[in-house]
Amino acid sequence: MGTEDSPYHKALMAVPVSLRGMPRSPRVIVYTLAFIAIFYSIPWLNLGSRDGIIPPLFQRRPRYDVLQYVDPLIGTANGGHVFPGATLPYGMAKPVADTQSPGENAAGYVSDTNPILGFSHLHDSGTGGNPSLGNFPLFVHPGCANDDYRACRFAVNNRPVYRIPDQVFASPGYFAINLTNTVRAEMTASQHVALYRFGFSGKEKVDTLEGRGIPYSPLVLVDLVDLMNSRSAGGVQVYPESGRIVGDGQYSPSFGTGRYQAFFCADFKGARIRRSGTFIGDDAREEPKFFGGHEPGWNNPSGSAGAWVQFERPEGDELLVRVGVSFISVDQACENAEREIGDWDFERVEGEARTAWRKKLGAIEIDPRGVSDELQVTFWSGLYRSMLSPQNYTGENQLWNSTEPYYDSFYCIWDSFRAQHPLLTIIDPVAQTEMIRALVDIFRHEGKLPDCRMSFSKGFTQGGSNADIVIADAWVKNLTANIDWETAYEAVVSDAEIEPPEWGIQGRGSLVSWHKLGYIPWDDKDVNGTGPMSRSVSRGVEYAYDDFCIAQLAEGLNRPADAHKYRLRGANWQNFWNPDQLDLPSPEKTQYRNPNDPSSYSDLVPLTGFKGFLQPRLRNGTFRHQPVRTCSPVSDFHSCYFDTVYDTYEGSPWLYSFFAPQDMATLIRLMGGRDTFVSRLAYFHESGIAYMGNEQAFLPTFQFHYAGRPGMSSYYVRKYIPSLFNASVNGIPGNDDCAMGAFTAFAMMGFFPVAGQDVYLLTPPFFREVRIKAWEEGKWAVIRVRNFDERGRRIYVREAWLNGRKYTRNWITHGFFRKGGVLEFVVGEEEGDWGTREEDVPPSYPVKEWVPSRGMSPEELAAELAG
Template sequence: MGFFPLFAHAGCPSDDIEQCKFTKSGRAAAPLNETIEARVGYFAITLNNSVRAEMTVAEHAALYRFNFPQALTNVKSSPLILADLTDLSESRSNASIHVDNVTGRIIGSGNFGPSFGIGTYNAFFCTDFSGASIRDTGIFVNIRPGPGIDHVDVFPDGVNPSGIPAGAWSRFEAPANGQILARVGVSFISVEQACSNAEKELPDFDFDGTVESVEKSWDLKLSSVEVDASAVDEELQTVFWSGLYRTLISPQDYTGENPYWDSGLKYYDSFYCIWDSFRSIHPLITLVDPVAQTEMVASLIDIYNHVGKLPDCRMTFDKGFTQGGSNADIVLADAWLKNLTGDIDWEKAYEAVISDAEEEPPIWSVEGRGSLHSWHEYGFIPTDDFDYVGVGAHTRSISRTVEYAYDDFCIAEMARGMGKSDDIGKYFARSHGWKNMFKADQTSAINGTDTGFVGFLQPRFMNMTWGFEDPIFCSELLNFTSCYLNPNGGETYESPSWLYTWFVPGDMATLIDTLGGPDVFVNRLDYFHEYPIIYMGNEPSFLTVFLYHFAGRPALSAKRAHSYIPSQFNTSLNGIPGNDDSGAMGSFSTLAMMGTFPNPGQNVYFITPPFFAEVKLKNGVTGKTATIRNINFDPTYNAIYIQSATMDGEPYTKNWMDHGFFTEGKTLELTLGATESDWGTRYDDLPPSLSTGGPPKGLRDM
């Protein structure tokens, strides 16, 4: 989270403490990029001050190994390590720090702001050292050190919100082997718990042993997935495994560190944000670690019990900003349909999603939904909406409408499965709300040339008249950075109407008919990807790669996936196309390469050939292993089109499958060829839509 950083000096110039630099700007040292080393559980870098820092981790603590040069011009070998009361975003308000003059232990705390939300949180740390004798200690305030002073408090000064720079330091005699270890425990409860965390988890300052332990932990976590990577390019293997690794970093288990409640359940934090993660992160965790996903779902419901709403974004116990709909509804529906079991109170879960659908909170910018009166009355969010119930950014009327529609679709699925007969029709009906913003005669031009495609989502007013927003607005073609949460933002969020017009995951069959039929739909989807209007660095783009399945052209989904991997997902410096703060980019590439991309919130997985000869997934609940095997696998990826398929030895023609494939440990064999075939193209082979007989039932209904 970027708080309480450490910084190491090899020594102070002329051995004068006053000549050491303490502030961020003063002490800044450039990294030597060729020295960077990163692997699971380990990171190392050398700065141009000749200090090399190695880092590893435990659950609630970190261990640093600082390597100091034996000789520097005009610098005595007397390392100084400082702890700074700051964070990356300069959000600190009150803070304090104390250094023990005998042991060199540095403890402290601070109050910080979350990275994407409202409120504040308290954090505590405890740093101990090993490897050299203490020479002296002190604090620093602004640019000046205070030798011998053991404590300082800082507060906002009315000018600088974070107050002045401040921290503490310990200076050492020359270490015999040139190394000093720093062990840092963290907690959100107290300094005492931070120290206890470090002492329990890293009692012996064993750096190499800790790295080995982390590697074993990750080996176990990743062991649910097995691939036959014979002849597969090493770069693609790196893309695959690093994507899975990043997916599993967050949400994070904060059990025992919640300062507000302890209900006896696991507490997860860093749902950052569900608008990103419902699309591919949570579905992937459901496949590779269903136990953790079950705990996360239970934690979301527990948050509802204590806060009153499901979060759409949450970090460090604070409410994060809602980017569109109430997307925890989709995560809960996904878990219900896939029969996740454990400490999940499904009646309470249903109560929570109904609260999202029916009860507008006072501040809907951080939870629930706004404009519910209009949503219920008009079936869309008017651009000039009159909302006197709650407050939030009155923007994103198009994207909020389609997200509310899909949220309600997912609630209807839960209602059907749970026997809530009075709600089924109501919420499925509301899921059609996207139609109310579809302007059938709206055209789109790029650089003054008509694209030839007609019909796009457009702003609409309370009097039922239409507004206008260029369908490419908020794409890289026009005002790319104009559609965020700012008060004057556009009517879509982070993507153009061109993209949001595709977002009807519950009834793609109706959308295809609305846009002119399968051929027009495919041509339009090709144009969207190839112009390109799409920006693959943003999560709403993910599903569009696989929408060809609904038009009976699953081969084109496979082709499209290969057009982005590895062209945009690779090991270069630009090898992640967008911000992977949540792990969404990694989950997209991993799922696409496994050949089993989900339609999140439904019991549907699109089938495309894996990027490997074989992929196996072991279910953490049933213990059974599902296998997807390519016959005639071609590592040059010329033969990426399914010619025929079998499921457990029987012919299989559907271009999708359900979650039972994984829980029951079935085997899917895909015979590949270099040309598109008629496999998966028949009407009966297509993924279900609401208008073609309803969505597929969940495992609980079967």
């Protein structure tokens, strides 16, 4: 693919630096050829279209290009932490501009007004916690005062430069930004290599915010620092003849334990070299050309150290920088660079990246008629984000040699098992199969499946051992090719039966009590391992669902005794159910504050009278009170994060009381029947208790299906899209985790998975028709609305047909996506009786033999544990 595939570059080069990188212009609807001709002559109009001089809506017969509707900048503000830079699907190389945005720049770039720190080549997307990766940033000066390289700023805390407002452009495989120091930065990427194109004003003297009359002689530095400033060792070398800079460093993961090593190889093209050298902090010198083992110390608090090259005036006032990255060695970083981008062809690399994204997104087609551009951008951008991570590090595994695929940045499976992995199972089963194989191989070499993993390091566990659900989900959906199921089963059983010494980073804790009592006591005495002894309720209900999923795998692998054992344990969530617990406030409050007016301390919310909630429990069987709204947006919202002392994690007992996807029939009965369950779930969504910025709220949006009210699920889907999930830079309500995008894509296509089960809950899609490539060659799974309403008022399914036959279930199985077919809806403005009968709701798996734990006295417990 050449410039024909990316005419944006022609327009970008034709305008002044002050206009380059302008964001996507709003599409203008025109009605006459004369008006089109006028706008055709305006250069900046093309900035709204990267694949045609005229945006597609202007063309007589437009070719629907999904990339026109992908905006990588969605979620780059207010905690979304989305990576908006250039990359391939699951790509390792991820170049972008890093902003000086403490607490927000986990993915490097943030859509705010903070200055730019540099351009680094490795990032994660959508994570919480500390900044991740961001190793080896480049920084470009157009020149140095008095033509003295020592007058340039080298240290990361001194060199940041502001961007020109509203001059950033992001598209799949491409990112561009203009800086106030007159430098324009563009970047694209192959699998292991970042390619930058830096443009300059061409003036002999440059006026910047840092100074006036600076001689034009670009200086490029490469810093060994990372975004978290965690480097503890490393080295760098610059070769004065070629300008090549190579180096390495050792770093910390952002949400885990251990260390990892990374390597780079940077080359330059387009200008002659004037001088080169190394720097530590702001102390830059022409000699030495090499140093190694440098440890950031008290005299270098910035952590900055690296090498630099200064150039004569570049040809065409552009300078190319190619950076190969590796986790194995400098040699491999250089080999990656030379193999993947040996021709230095920016347009080819970007074109191939765009082609790769078109192919991946091409697994789905939509009929866009009558749907706003904003909704299309919301949908396609969500689908795009779901394929940014995990990242394919196959061939770059620094821990062990294996013929199996290796994926990293499972950040975290606690977030992604609910939507992202089920989505990839449908739209990219090859990649999802490789991820399953990678998880099994991690178990094979490290002894446990990860719950969170990044940068070759063990991440912290947050709840259950949720890789068990991902593996079971693959099994029940027949994603079995080349997966070693014997080892996979061994891995999930290890989670269920063997407590590791440090279950805060892998596996499960409190297993003795879990096996003996059927719950995790608040006052548990765990002598077999260490980990956070809080979260007893949220860990317990997740362990129960993990065990239920293991039972399905055991049944499929013809292990009936195991299947029975784990099915029984799957009912243990009921041991946390306190039928007498009321919707009471914390002891120091009489009522809860109004979530619609959080600044008001006088407007208080009355109690509801809802009865029965999950509660922490003591070893003697009695319950311990945790206020049921604590850890929700209406009460002590941020008190249940990683270092919480409470018994629910990142959510309240109100939220976790809905988590029994293996047996919703029993849960509905415990809550008082269908009508009370529906009222209670609706109150959860209306009262401010629900927080859609965390993935646990995804399934409760659709759980009305289990009570025969699928229309209510559709209602709340459309309440949250587009109010919380939309096409703005604030367009997701929390860390993306590559899961917010998956939720959006599922909801807009008209179905949502119950992860770990062969169940998809059905709602009307946001489009006339959605077509999904089926696993069987040449087949499509088609979801169609016969009487599509462009006004968006008909949101309730009134009738449905599957392959021409009346269909009354409000759910469907994976066979539809595997074999293909046509599912058609007739919709209305009011709820009907479709999907309301008992036989039409999704399956539940109650366990008749299960006996609730009645608790034990301390003496009985001691005797039980001893013998």
